[in-house]
Amino acid sequence: MKKKNRKKTRKSQSNKATIQPCEKLLNNFFIVTLDKQNDLDQRTVKVLKNLYKKGQLNADNITKTLQEKRTKSYD
Amino acid sequence: MQTTLQRRYKKKGQSHMIKESLKEITLEGFRGIFNKNTLEFGNCRGIILYGDNGTGKTSFSEGAEWLFYNRIEKLKREGCSDADLRHLKFPASNESYVEIKLTDGSIITKSINNDSKVIIKQPPNNPLEGFSRDNIILSYTKLRDFVDQTKKQKLVSFLKVSGYGDIPTIRDALQRSLGKIEQEIQKAVLESQIEGIKDQIVDKAGSVLGEKVEKESINPDHSVNFIKNLLKNLSEKHKLEIDLTNKTTDIIKEIENTLFKGEEVKDFLQLEEFQRLIKNIKVDKKLSERINKVQTEVQRLFKDKDKIETLSFGAFYRTGKELFEKFNYSKDICPFCDQAIANDELRELIDNKLRLSSNLEKDKKQILDDLEVIYQDMRIIAQKVNSTQDYYKNNLGKSLTFQDINLDAITSYKHDIVHLILPQEMTTKQISNFPVKINDILQQLLKLYMGQAKNVGKPSSKINEISESIGKIKDIELLFSQLKKRSVIKMEFETQRQTLKRVLSLYEQFEKDSMDSVLRAMSNDLNNFYKILHKHDNHEDVRLDFSDIGRGITFKLSFHGQEVDQPIKYLSDSHLNSLGLCFFLASVRHLNKTTNLIILDDVVNSIDANHRRQLIEIIRDHFVDYQFLILTHDRTWFEMLIQQLEGLSWKSYEIMSWKLESVIIEPTKDKIEKVESLINGSNGEGVAQHLRIYLEQEVKRLCKMFHVPLKYQDNYRLEDLWQPLKNYLKSNTYIDPGSGSFKGLFNDIQTNRYLFNLDLHSTPQKLTINKGDMQYALDKYKDFLSLFRCRKCTKAIKPNKKGYSCSCGEQFSA
Numbered sequence: 001m002k003k004k005n006r007k008k009t010r011k012s013q014s015n016k017a018t019i020q021p022c023e024k025l026l027n028n029f030f031i032v033t034l035d036k037q038n039d040l041d042q043r044t045v046k047v048l049k050n051l052y053k054k055g056q057l058n059a060d061n062i063t064k065t066l067q068e069k070r071t072k073s074y075d
Numbered sequence: 076m077q078t079t080l081q082r083r084y085k086k087k088g089q090s091h092m093i094k095e096s097l098k099e100i101t102l103e104g105f106r107g108i109f110n111k112n113t114l115e116f117g118n119c120r121g122i123i124l125y126g127d128n129g130t131g132k133t134s135f136s137e138g139a140e141w142l143f144y145n146r147i148e149k150l151k152r153e154g155c156s157d158a159d160l161r162h163l164k165f166p167a168s169n170e171s172y173v174e175i176k177l178t179d180g181s182i183i184t185k186s187i188n189n190d191s192k193v194i195i196k197q198p199p200n201n202p203l204e205g206f207s208r209d210n211i212i213l214s215y216t217k218l219r220d221f222v223d224q225t226k227k228q229k230l231v232s233f234l235k236v237s238g239y240g241d242i243p244t245i246r247d248a249l250q251r252s253l254g255k256i257e258q259e260i261q262k263a264v265l266e267s268q269i270e271g272i273k274d275q276i277v278d279k280a281g282s283v284l285g286e287k288v289e290k291e292s293i294n295p296d297h298s299v300n301f302i303k304n305l306l307k308n309l310s311e312k313h314k315l316e317i318d319l320t321n322k323t324t325d326i327i328k329e330i331e332n333t334l335f336k337g338e339e340v341k342d343f344l345q346l347e348e349f350q351r352l353i354k355n356i357k358v359d360k361k362l363s364e365r366i367n368k369v370q371t372e373v374q375r376l377f378k379d380k381d382k383i384e385t386l387s388f389g390a391f392y393r394t395g396k397e398l399f400e401k402f403n404y405s406k407d408i409c410p411f412c413d414q415a416i417a418n419d420e421l422r423e424l425i426d427n428k429l430r431l432s433s434n435l436e437k438d439k440k441q442i443l444d445d446l447e448v449i450y451q452d453m454r455i456i457a458q459k460v461n462s463t464q465d466y467y468k469n470n471l472g473k474s475l476t477f478q479d480i481n482l483d484a485i486t487s488y489k490h491d492i493v494h495l496i497l498p499q500e501m502t503t504k505q506i507s508n509f510p511v512k513i514n515d516i517l518q519q520l521l522k523l524y525m526g527q528a529k530n531v532g533k534p535s536s537k538i539n540e541i542s543e544s545i546g547k548i549k550d551i552e553l554l555f556s557q558l559k560k561r562s563v564i565k566m567e568f569e570t571q572r573q574t575l576k577r578v579l580s581l582y583e584q585f586e587k588d589s590m591d592s593v594l595r596a597m598s599n600d601l602n603n604f605y606k607i608l609h610k611h612d613n614h615e616d617v618r619l620d621f622s623d624i625g626r627g628i629t630f631k632l633s634f635h636g637q638e639v640d641q642p643i644k645y646l647s648d649s650h651l652n653s654l655g656l657c658f659f660l661a662s663v664r665h666l667n668k669t670t671n672l673i674i675l676d677d678v679v680n681s682i683d684a685n686h687r688r689q690l691i692e693i694i695r696d697h698f699v700d701y702q703f704l705i706l707t708h709d710r711t712w713f714e715m716l717i718q719q720l721e722g723l724s725w726k727s728y729e730i731m732s733w734k735l736e737s738v739i740i741e742p743t744k745d746k747i748e749k750v751e752s753l754i755n756g757s758n759g760e761g762v763a764q765h766l767r768i769y770l771e772q773e774v775k776r777l778c779k780m781f782h783v784p785l786k787y788q789d790n791y792r793l794e795d796l797w798q799p800l801k802n803y804l805k806s807n808t809y810i811d812p813g814s815g816s817f818k819g820l821f822n823d824i825q826t827n828r829y830l831f832n833l834d835l836h837s838t839p840q841k842l843t844i845n846k847g848d849m850q851y852a853l854d855k856y857k858d859f860l861s862l863f864r865c866r867k868c869t870k871a872i873k874p875n876k877k878g879y880s881c882s883c884g885e886q887f888s889a
Contacts, residue, residue: 019593019665022239029585034578044574052245059251062575066256070567 026052043069094671095202096178096702102138104162104171107131109736114704119724121694121703124740125713126730131738132706136212136676138173139704142185143206145403149216153417156407157191164736170194177202191406205669210236210662214676218655222642226627233619233628237593237666242586249582253575260572265565272558279547279554284308295562298555299323302548306330309544313537323552327545334541342531344542345470346524351546352463353520356513362452363510369445370507373492376438383495386439389432396425442492450485453509457482460516467520471527478516484509590621593665594628600661604697608653608682608689614646617654630654649681660693663701673698676706687712691719717743718772722871750853759844763829766856767793770830774800777863780874781808797825809872809879809887810862817862824855 030052034045047065051057096116103111108131114122126132137147141160150159161171172186183197197203221232234240273293280288283305293301302323310317315334317326331344377383395411398404399422409416416424457480468475485506533539598618605617615633620640631638634645642654656678663673679687694703707713717727727743744752746769753761771793778785778796783803788795801821804810810817824830829844829852863872865881872879872887879887 019237019596020589021668022237022241025585025589026241026245029582033581033585037577037581040577041570041574044571045578048249048578057245058248059255062248062252063255063259066252066571067259070564070571 094667094700095205095669096671097704098176098178098180100135100139100176100704101174102134102172104165104169105141105160105173106134106137106162107733108134108138108738109162109165110738112738112740114728114740116702116726119726120701121705121720121725123705123707123713123716123720123725123727124730125707125710125727125743126733126740128708130730130733132708132730133214133676135704136214136674136706139175139672139674140212142173142175142183143203143209143211145207146405151405151418153419155405157187157193157405160187161189202669208238209667209669210659211667211670211672212674212676213656213659213678215678215680218652218659218678220655221658222630222651222655226629229628230621230626236662239589239593242589246579246582246586249575249579253572253579256568256572256575260568263564263568265561265568269558269561269565272554272561276551276554276558279551280305283544283547283551293558295555295559298552298559302552302555305544305548305551309541309548313541315541323548327548330541330545334538340538342471342527343533346527346531347542347546349463349467349471349527350524351550352459352466353517353524356456356459356463356517358456358510358513358517359452362449363507365445365449366507366509369442369449372438372442372445376435376442377495382435385428385432386435387495388428389436392425392429392432396429399425439492443489446485446489446492449506450482450489453482453485456480456513460513463520464516467523471523475523478512480513480516587621594619594621597658597661597665600664600697601657604657604660604693605654607693608657608686609650610689612650614650617657619658649683649686652681653686656690660698664698671701672704673701674704674706677708679707679709679712684711684715687715688719691716695720695723718776721776747853747857750856754846754849754853757846759849762844762849762852766830766852770824770856770859771796773860773863793831797831816858820855820858820862824859827852827855830855 030049034040034049037045044066047069048057048062051061051065098117099113099115101111101113102108107129114124114135116122124132124135140147147160165171167189170186170188172184174182174184176182181198181202183195183203185193185195187193195203221229224232234243273290276293277288277290280301303319303326306317306323306326307319309315310330315330317329319326321329334340404410405418407415407418407421409421460478460480464475464477468477488506595618601619602615602617605614613635617630617632620629620631629640630642631640632642633639634642639645642651646654660673679690682690705716707716713727717725728740729743731739731741733739746765750762750765750769753765774793774796775791777783778791778800781800781803783796783799785791785796785799804817829848861869864870865872865883865885867885868881868883870881870883872881877886881887
């Protein structure tokens with residue numbers, strides 16, 4: 001029987017996946033977690049997502065953009 | 076945040092890249108190192124550098140600190156400056172520098188000249204940026220930093236080293252925006268406005284119907300049916316023929332056209348409509364109060380030039396602060412005016428200015444918000460006044476002087492405030508006369524109405540009644556449109572508030588989960604390392620805990636079975652130091668992304684010999700892929716490291732001599748070379764002492780490697796190990812017990828007083844030994860070593876699954 005040519009790999013404790021990078025976690029929250037929620041107003045979620053993608057997610061920008069959305073909806 | 080996140084987007088996947096190692100590090104004219112000195116890592120796993128106190132070894136860790144983090148922590152205090160980075164006597168014409176060569180061949184150099192001008196030369200991919208994010212250096216003075224911090228400080232430090240700082244920043248943004256939207260909802264007083272409008276509708280509809288109307292029946296979505304019901308009731312009461320399938324406005328027009336045909340009636344109705352329009356114009360007393368309040372606030376904010384200047388320079392201070400942080404500015408010179416000023420004082424000054432301008436900006440924003448509300452009220456009033464005047468002119472009056480109400484004054488006022496024009500320089504300031512002007516116009520319109528009313532006769536009571544009802548129905552239509560608008564605003568507010576609240580709650584859970592998973596991973600290592608260091612202590616489950624979102628991180632452990640959340644209460648100083656060391660090592664394992672370099676500067680000062688041995692075990696077995704630079708002034712620790720790490724590709728250097736203008740650093744001599752130099756110096760005591768220590772170390776290593784069965788003891792000395800090793804070798808290894816070299820050698824060593832004499836080992840005596848005896852003892856030691864070295868390459872033989880082998884491939888069968 002032919003011996004399987006097993007590639008020898010050194011077990012390295014430092015290479016094991018441990019902590020996910022912050023941006024990966026945040027992307028996952030804003031792209032995956034929020035998309036799974038059916039009980040959220042999608043327009044508001046879109047505002048948050050867009051600001052996050054642009055790297056402009058802060059309280060002032062959220063408040064301002066939400067106010068613009070409200071004005072649009074009743075004008 | 077934008078730059079950080081965007082930068083990280085670009086560098087996605089960096090965590091999977093191979094981590095950088097050093098090929099060598101060189102200093103010249105830097106801190107305590109005058110002449111050029113290089114530590115060459117080559118391909119080795121680490122370097123141990125020994126130097127007595129004050130011989131410049133810490134200059135290497137300081138050099139790395141300056142290169143990677145653009146600072147030296149201990150020089151960040153009053154009276155220190157960048158000039159202190161240079162060696163005291165280094166020629167002014169030369170540049171002091173720190174240089175590292177990476178394993179990929181690239182070179183990074185950072186130099187500082189006599190004018191404190193810093194120049195960095197590095198490859199275009201900017202590797203220093205990655206190094207600066209990693210946690211590389213731990214010195215004795217920093218061991219307890221993390222352990223001694225408050226839980227809030229621990230969280231801040233942790234976020235800094237973990238690169239998770241954006242997570243709480245975003246939570247804060249969500250929390251604050253939720254707070255803001257709740258404030259806006261309160262400010263808009265939508266609920267009471269809606270109730271007020273409903274009350275008015277109830278009142279007017281009740282008067283049209285002649286019966287009480289339930290408030291609950293008022294629904295803006297059913298306004299058409301509600302009004303048609305009123306019209307139906309009116310038509311039934313007065314026997315009017317109307318088509319209820321038409322639009323409500325058409326029905327009203329139809330009633331007016333068919334019933335009010337005569338000129339007199341028409342005049343009367345138009346006059347009634349004019350009166351209705353006038354009544355609709357209301358100037359709330361509060362408007363005047365609000366205008367006065369805003370003007371007072373403007374006066375207060377703009378009363379002195381200083382405040383205006385501080386406000387104008389807000390962006391400047393912010394940028395200044397950002398640049399200070401970015402470049403870690405530590406000079407004692409103001410970068411704006413070149414005046415000498417202590418760095419701490421300068422930082423405090425900028426912080427104060429920034430705080431002041433932020434407060435003023437808040438005040439300014441409040442004024443602009445208030446002005447916006449005033450502007451909206453004025454706009455509605457102006458529209459009503461203009462349309463009432465239009466109505467009069469088109470239907471009743473011929474001699475009206477139309478007074479156009481424009482809002483230029485308030486628009487201009489807002490503009491001046493936005494652009495920080497001083498009150499005395501404002502072009503238009505008069506917005507407070509708006510209510511007065513409106514009241515004047517109202518009086519004129521009322522006068523016009525009164526004048527016309529005298530000449531117009533009243534129509535019949537039936538027509539009058541219908542007319543009144545129609546007027547009320549028109550008002551109700553208007554009220555319904557206001558109600559609809561407010562209901563939509565309220566609904567929008569509510570939807571956004573609910574969504575933000577839900578997103579925030581999801582985010583808090585996400586934050587807790589993320590932090591928990593990081594801390595759990597790190598806690599595993601932390602506990603593991605701590606347990607290795609303190610095998611015999613009853614301390615279990617050492618971990619980091621993130622129980623309260625945003626509040627902080629705490630150390631927890633089980634101390635003799637009791638749960639403890641403040642280790643400082645129960646652990647000794649050395650235990651706390653080792654906790655700090657374990658945290659550092661765990662954080663390096665989990666958080667460092669760019670380099671595998673670890674610099675430990677005198678970290679074992681408070682750790683005893685037994686625990687130091689365990690630390691070597693951690694370094695050796697748990698950091699296989701890491702590169703170390705260990706600095707020490709402790710000779711025993713230095714030799715223990717060399718002995719325990721022998722054969723594992725480590726290098727050792729010693730600072731042989733330090734003079735202010737000359738430092739000599741050389742690789743440590745091999746043991747044999749060392750004894751030979753002692754023999755040449757006729758140092759009999761030294762030869763005996765060294766040979767015995769080396770022999771004992773070797774015997775201990777062999778017993779451990781071969782797993783020689785031993786009687787349990789706390790400590791083993793040479794005489795405890797010699798016979799068991801000999802017995803074991805006879806029957807279990809590749810060594811032929813019958814060979815003369817084996818038998819004779821063991822006897823020769825055992826009977827040699829310089830190699831095996833117990834008294835000499837523990838209490839050295841004055842010895843007079845001739846060189847021949849010394850050389851004989853050394854030769855026996857060499858022979859002993861050669862039993863366990865490869866014949867071909869002289870490297871150490873190690874046991875493997877098949878038997879014994881050398882790394883060169885040579886096999887030794889049992």
